[in-house]
Amino acid sequence: MTTIKENSWNVPNALSAYRILALPFIIHSIALGNKQLFITLLSINLITDILDGLIARLFRLQTELGAKLDSLADIGTYIMAFAGLITLEQEFVAEYRYGFVCLITLWMLPQFLALLRFGRFPSFHLWSNKATGYIQGIFIFTFFLFGFWKPYFCFMLVFSCLAYLEELALVLTLPKLRSNLKSIFFVFRLKK
Incomplete structure (x- = not known):
């Protein structure tokens, strides 16, 4: 019995990998207290999140690796969004x-x-x-x-x-x- 191996190297997975690789730069923008850089990098992560799912569904490029990468990137982006909010907007969060x-x-x-x-x-x-x-x-x-x-x-x-x-x-x-x-x-x- 042969097993069909899914192609893990595709555009949606690359976009998810990008979002993971962008996380240290988002952390850096928070550490600098640079709201403009933070919102720019976070916005790019949010847009690529939309794109990776859309491309994966549209071109039937959904893979198990892609689901895991996307979830990991979502968790990282989510944590960075709230870390940025908590750090850069302390009065509002309080x-x-x-x-x-x-x-x-x-x-x-x-x-x-x-x-x-x-x-x-x-x-x-x-x-x-x-x-x-x-x-x-x-x-x-x-x-x-x-x-x-x-x-x-x-x-x-x-x-x-x-x-x-x-x-x-x-x-x-x-x-x-x-x-x-x-x-x-x-x-x-x-x-x-």
């Missing part, structure tokens, strides 16, 4: 600390539980997580360029927390980690 603590806790919980249960981070690529990435990216981008708008911030918090709860439910209920799932509803419908 004022809304309870919202940020809730958001970060609900994001970290499925990550650590997946590491404990399965030995790796989840790479579900749920629709809710994709939407959350866009919503959070828009929040961070507009916050640094145009300032704070509380209604959008509250919407971002609620939507993000619901998406993280969906991921948590999957980590707790799936017998093994699977990549590229659409939604918890599809997973449970397939079980019936």
Whole structure:
């Protein structure tokens, strides 16, 4: 029996690898306190995140390696986004600390539980997580360029927390980690 090997060297995987390689430069921009450089580098990471998924789906270049690279790049970008916000906008973060603590806790919980249960981070690529990435990216981008708008911030918090709860439910209920799932509803419908 022959096994078909997937081609791991493709444009979406290269874009995910770029996002990982960009992380030290984002850290450097935060350490310098350079908001302009931070938002520029972070925006490039967010745009390449959109592109890698779009290209992978459009040209059917989705691979297991790509899902893992994308998830790792997402985690790194997510951590850098909040590290930049916490470091560069300390007063704002202090004022809304309870919202940020809730958001970060609900994001970290499925990550650590997946590491404990399965030995790796989840790479579900749920629709809710994709939407959350866009919503959070828009929040961070507009916050640094145009300032704070509380209604959008509250919407971002609620939507993000619901998406993280969906991921948590999957980590707790799936017998093994699977990549590229659409939604918890599809997973449970397939079980019936």
